[in-house]
Amino acid sequence: EDQVTQSPEALRLQEGESSSLNCSYTVSGLRGLFWYRQDPGKGPEFLFTLYSAGEEKEKERLKATLTKKESFLHITAPKPEDSATYLCAVHTSSGTYKYIFGTGTRLKVLA
Amino acid sequence: DGGITQSPKYLFRKEGQNVTLSCEQNLNHDAMYWYRQDPGQGLRLIYYSQIVNDFQKGDIAEGYSVSREKKESFPLTVTSAQKNPTAFYLCASRPHGADTQYFGPGTRLTVL
Numbered sequence: 001e002d003q004v005t006q007s008p009e010a011l012r013l014q015e016g017e018s019s020s021l022n023c024s025y026t027v028s029g030l031r032g033l034f035w036y037r038q039d040p041g042k043g044p045e046f047l048f049t050l051y052s053a054g055e056e057k058e059k060e061r062l063k064a065t066l067t068k069k070e071s072f073l074h075i076t077a078p079k080p081e082d083s084a085t086y087l088c089a090v091h092t093s094s095g096t097y098k099y100i101f102g103t104g105t106r107l108k109v110l111a
Numbered sequence: 112d113g114g115i116t117q118s119p120k121y122l123f124r125k126e127g128q129n130v131t132l133s134c135e136q137n138l139n140h141d142a143m144y145w146y147r148q149d150p151g152q153g154l155r156l157i158y159y160s161q162i163v164n165d166f167q168k169g170d171i172a173e174g175y176s177v178s179r180e181k182k183e184s185f186p187l188t189v190t191s192a193q194k195n196p197t198a199f200y201l202c203a204s205r206p207h208g209a210d211t212q213y214f215g216p217g218t219r220l221t222v223l
Contacts, residue, residue, distance in 0.1 A: 004153070032210040043117075043201055043214035051210075089154075091210050099144075099212065101153035 002027045006088050006102035013109050016077045021086055021105045024070040029093025033071050035064050036087040038104070044087055047073075078109045114138065115215035117202050122220045124189070124196065132187045132218045134202030142205040143185040144212065147171060147198045154201065160185055189220060197222045 003026045013019055025033065032051050036044035048057045050066040057064050061082065063074040073086055085104040092098045115136045124130045134143065142161045146154040156169030160179040174193025179185055189196045199219050203212040 034211060036214070041199075041217070041219070043115075043217045046211060046213055049211050087154075089212075099154075099156070103151060103153050 002090075002092050002094065002098070002100050004088060004090055004100045004102040006086075006105050008105060009103070010106040011108070013075075013078055013107070015079055015109055015111050018074070018076045018078070020075070021073040021107070022070060023073070023088030023102055025088075025090050025100075026069075027090055027092045027094075027100070031091040031093055033066055034089045034091070034099075035062075035071070035073055036089070038085045038087055040085075047086075075107070078107075080109045080111050083107055083109045115202060115204055115213060117200075117215040117218050119218060120216070122218055124220060124222050126222060127191045129188055129190050130220065132189070132200055132202075132220070134185045134187065134215060136183055136185075136202075136204045136215075138204060138206070138213070139182070140204035140213075141182070141207040143179070144203040144205070145169075145175070145177065145185070145187045146201045146203065148201055148217075149198050157187065157200075196220055 005024050007022045035047040038044045048064040053068045055066050061076050065072045085106045087104045088102040089099050118133045144159045145157040155171050157175050158177040160166035166177050166179050176188045201217050202215040205212045
Protein backbone atom coordinates (compact mmCIF):
# COMPACT_ATOMS: atom_id res chain seq x y z
CA GLU A 1 0.00 0.00 0.00
CA ASP A 2 1.26 3.46 -0.92
CA GLN A 3 2.11 5.44 2.20
CA VAL A 4 3.73 8.70 3.32
CA THR A 5 4.92 9.21 6.89
CA GLN A 6 6.26 12.44 8.31
CA SER A 7 8.30 12.82 11.47
CA PRO A 8 8.38 14.28 13.97
CA GLU A 9 4.73 15.29 14.40
CA ALA A 10 5.83 18.46 16.17
CA LEU A 11 9.14 20.24 16.63
CA ARG A 12 10.14 23.20 18.77
CA LEU A 13 13.36 24.99 17.94
CA GLN A 14 15.12 28.01 19.29
CA GLU A 15 15.78 30.74 16.77
CA GLY A 16 18.99 29.84 14.93
CA GLU A 17 18.83 26.15 15.88
CA SER A 18 19.05 24.17 12.63
CA SER A 19 17.17 20.88 12.20
CA SER A 20 15.59 18.53 9.68
CA LEU A 21 12.10 17.24 9.00
CA ASN A 22 11.65 13.77 7.57
CA CYS A 23 9.24 12.39 4.98
CA SER A 24 9.49 8.67 4.34
CA TYR A 25 7.48 7.09 1.55
CA THR A 26 6.50 3.69 0.22
CA VAL A 27 4.99 3.93 -3.22
CA SER A 28 4.75 1.73 -6.28
CA GLY A 29 6.38 4.36 -8.46
CA LEU A 30 7.41 7.93 -7.71
CA ARG A 31 6.50 10.65 -10.18
CA GLY A 32 7.35 13.49 -7.83
CA LEU A 33 7.69 14.49 -4.18
CA PHE A 34 6.39 17.83 -2.98
CA TRP A 35 6.91 20.01 0.08
CA TYR A 36 4.37 22.60 1.16
CA ARG A 37 4.18 25.09 4.00
CA GLN A 38 0.80 25.63 5.65
CA ASP A 39 -0.03 28.41 8.07
CA PRO A 40 -3.03 28.00 10.41
CA GLY A 41 -6.33 28.50 8.62
CA LYS A 42 -4.68 28.88 5.19
CA GLY A 43 -4.07 26.74 2.15
CA PRO A 44 -0.74 24.99 1.59
CA GLU A 45 1.94 27.09 -0.08
CA PHE A 46 4.15 25.28 -2.56
CA LEU A 47 7.83 25.06 -1.68
CA PHE A 48 9.62 22.36 -3.70
CA THR A 49 9.20 19.52 -6.17
CA LEU A 50 11.80 16.74 -6.28
CA TYR A 51 11.83 14.03 -8.93
CA SER A 52 14.83 11.75 -8.50
CA ALA A 53 17.17 10.43 -5.81
CA GLY A 54 20.06 12.77 -5.19
CA GLU A 55 18.16 15.87 -6.21
CA GLU A 56 18.35 18.92 -3.94
CA LYS A 57 16.54 22.27 -3.99
CA GLU A 58 17.01 25.37 -1.86
CA LYS A 59 14.99 28.43 -1.00
CA GLU A 60 16.22 30.89 1.59
CA ARG A 61 16.71 28.89 4.84
CA LEU A 62 15.12 25.72 3.45
CA LYS A 63 16.77 22.87 1.58
CA ALA A 64 14.98 19.75 0.39
CA THR A 65 16.73 16.51 -0.46
CA LEU A 66 15.50 13.19 -1.84
CA THR A 67 16.62 9.56 -1.59
CA LYS A 68 14.89 6.42 -2.84
CA LYS A 69 13.02 6.04 0.46
CA GLU A 70 12.76 9.46 2.05
CA SER A 71 13.06 13.18 1.77
CA PHE A 72 14.42 15.69 4.23
CA LEU A 73 13.56 19.33 4.65
CA HIS A 74 16.55 21.00 6.27
CA ILE A 75 15.95 24.30 8.03
CA THR A 76 19.08 26.34 8.61
CA ALA A 77 19.13 29.04 11.31
CA PRO A 78 15.33 29.22 11.50
CA LYS A 79 13.45 32.37 12.43
CA PRO A 80 10.08 32.67 14.22
CA GLU A 81 8.41 33.39 10.88
CA ASP A 82 9.35 29.87 9.75
CA SER A 83 6.81 28.52 12.25
CA ALA A 84 4.18 26.58 10.30
CA THR A 85 3.09 23.06 9.42
CA TYR A 86 5.19 21.49 6.68
CA LEU A 87 3.43 18.96 4.46
CA CYS A 88 4.99 16.32 2.27
CA ALA A 89 3.15 14.69 -0.63
CA VAL A 90 4.03 12.21 -3.35
CA HIS A 91 2.61 11.74 -6.82
CA THR A 92 2.60 8.06 -7.66
CA SER A 93 2.60 6.21 -10.93
CA SER A 94 -0.45 4.18 -9.94
CA GLY A 95 -2.95 6.72 -11.24
CA THR A 96 -2.95 10.13 -12.85
CA TYR A 97 -4.64 11.70 -9.85
CA LYS A 98 -2.89 9.81 -7.11
CA TYR A 99 -1.32 12.23 -4.65
CA ILE A 100 -0.69 10.94 -1.15
CA PHE A 101 -0.17 13.42 1.67
CA GLY A 102 1.56 13.00 4.98
CA THR A 103 0.02 14.37 8.16
CA GLY A 104 2.61 17.12 8.46
CA THR A 105 5.19 18.38 10.93
CA ARG A 106 4.18 21.33 13.11
CA LEU A 107 7.22 23.54 13.53
CA LYS A 108 7.45 26.20 16.22
CA VAL A 109 10.50 28.47 16.26
CA LEU A 110 10.98 30.40 19.48
CA ALA A 111 12.58 33.83 19.59
CA ASP B 112 -2.94 38.71 -10.60
CA GLY B 113 -3.19 34.97 -11.13
CA GLY B 114 -4.28 32.52 -8.52
CA ILE B 115 -6.88 30.27 -7.02
CA THR B 116 -9.77 31.73 -5.07
CA GLN B 117 -12.17 29.93 -2.77
CA SER B 118 -15.31 31.35 -1.28
CA PRO B 119 -16.62 31.76 1.24
CA LYS B 120 -13.77 31.59 3.75
CA TYR B 121 -16.16 30.41 6.48
CA LEU B 122 -19.45 28.60 5.96
CA PHE B 123 -22.01 27.42 8.45
CA ARG B 124 -24.58 24.82 7.58
CA LYS B 125 -27.56 23.43 9.40
CA GLU B 126 -28.06 19.70 9.34
CA GLY B 127 -30.05 18.60 6.31
CA GLN B 128 -28.92 21.48 4.09
CA ASN B 129 -26.87 21.31 0.94
CA VAL B 130 -24.13 23.90 0.55
CA THR B 131 -21.86 24.79 -2.37
CA LEU B 132 -18.23 25.81 -2.06
CA SER B 133 -16.75 27.88 -4.84
CA CYS B 134 -13.33 27.37 -6.45
CA GLU B 135 -12.10 29.60 -9.29
CA GLN B 136 -8.67 29.77 -10.94
CA ASN B 137 -7.27 32.11 -13.58
CA LEU B 138 -4.03 30.18 -14.07
CA ASN B 139 -5.31 28.37 -17.17
CA HIS B 140 -4.70 25.07 -15.38
CA ASP B 141 -6.37 22.00 -16.82
CA ALA B 142 -6.74 19.83 -13.72
CA MET B 143 -8.58 20.78 -10.56
CA TYR B 144 -9.00 18.94 -7.27
CA TRP B 145 -11.01 19.05 -4.06
CA TYR B 146 -9.50 17.85 -0.80
CA ARG B 147 -10.74 17.61 2.72
CA GLN B 148 -8.41 18.31 5.66
CA ASP B 149 -9.16 17.08 9.18
CA PRO B 150 -6.93 17.45 12.24
CA GLY B 151 -4.28 14.75 12.45
CA GLN B 152 -4.99 13.40 8.99
CA GLY B 153 -3.41 13.94 5.63
CA LEU B 154 -5.36 15.64 2.88
CA ARG B 155 -7.96 13.30 1.40
CA LEU B 156 -9.15 13.56 -2.19
CA ILE B 157 -12.86 14.10 -2.76
CA TYR B 158 -13.11 14.69 -6.52
CA TYR B 159 -10.83 15.69 -9.35
CA SER B 160 -11.26 16.90 -12.91
CA GLN B 161 -8.69 16.80 -15.68
CA ILE B 162 -10.75 18.53 -18.38
CA VAL B 163 -13.99 20.44 -18.75
CA ASN B 164 -17.16 18.35 -18.47
CA ASP B 165 -15.28 15.42 -16.96
CA PHE B 166 -14.59 14.55 -13.34
CA GLN B 167 -13.73 11.50 -11.28
CA LYS B 168 -14.42 10.35 -7.74
CA GLY B 169 -11.59 10.39 -5.26
CA ASP B 170 -11.22 8.37 -2.10
CA ILE B 171 -14.05 9.98 -0.11
CA ALA B 172 -16.65 11.13 -2.69
CA GLU B 173 -19.76 9.89 -0.84
CA GLY B 174 -22.02 12.79 0.12
CA TYR B 175 -20.33 15.24 -2.28
CA SER B 176 -20.96 16.33 -5.85
CA VAL B 177 -19.09 18.53 -8.34
CA SER B 178 -19.42 20.06 -11.79
CA ARG B 179 -16.87 21.32 -14.31
CA GLU B 180 -18.73 23.42 -16.87
CA LYS B 181 -15.91 25.91 -17.28
CA LYS B 182 -12.15 25.43 -17.21
CA GLU B 183 -11.70 28.02 -14.48
CA SER B 184 -14.44 26.84 -12.13
CA PHE B 185 -14.90 23.65 -10.07
CA PRO B 186 -17.63 24.05 -7.43
CA LEU B 187 -18.15 21.44 -4.72
CA THR B 188 -21.57 20.70 -3.23
CA VAL B 189 -21.71 19.14 0.21
CA THR B 190 -25.00 17.32 0.41
CA SER B 191 -27.09 16.32 3.41
CA ALA B 192 -25.91 12.77 2.79
CA GLN B 193 -22.42 13.66 4.02
CA LYS B 194 -22.48 12.44 7.62
CA ASN B 195 -19.63 14.46 9.03
CA PRO B 196 -19.01 17.49 6.82
CA THR B 197 -17.33 19.77 9.35
CA ALA B 198 -13.80 20.20 7.97
CA PHE B 199 -11.41 22.47 6.10
CA TYR B 200 -11.89 22.16 2.32
CA LEU B 201 -9.08 22.85 -0.10
CA CYS B 202 -9.21 23.32 -3.84
CA ALA B 203 -6.11 22.78 -5.95
CA SER B 204 -5.16 23.03 -9.60
CA ARG B 205 -2.38 21.67 -11.76
CA PRO B 206 -1.06 22.79 -15.14
CA HIS B 207 -1.21 20.46 -18.10
CA GLY B 208 1.87 18.23 -18.25
CA ALA B 209 3.14 19.21 -14.81
CA ASP B 210 3.04 17.32 -11.53
CA THR B 211 2.86 20.14 -8.99
CA GLN B 212 -0.48 21.10 -7.48
CA TYR B 213 -1.20 24.62 -6.26
CA PHE B 214 -3.74 25.28 -3.54
CA GLY B 215 -6.37 27.86 -2.82
CA PRO B 216 -6.85 29.51 0.59
CA GLY B 217 -9.52 27.04 1.77
CA THR B 218 -13.06 27.12 3.10
CA ARG B 219 -13.87 26.10 6.66
CA LEU B 220 -17.29 24.44 6.83
CA THR B 221 -19.02 24.01 10.16
CA VAL B 222 -22.24 22.11 10.66
CA LEU B 223 -24.40 23.56 13.42
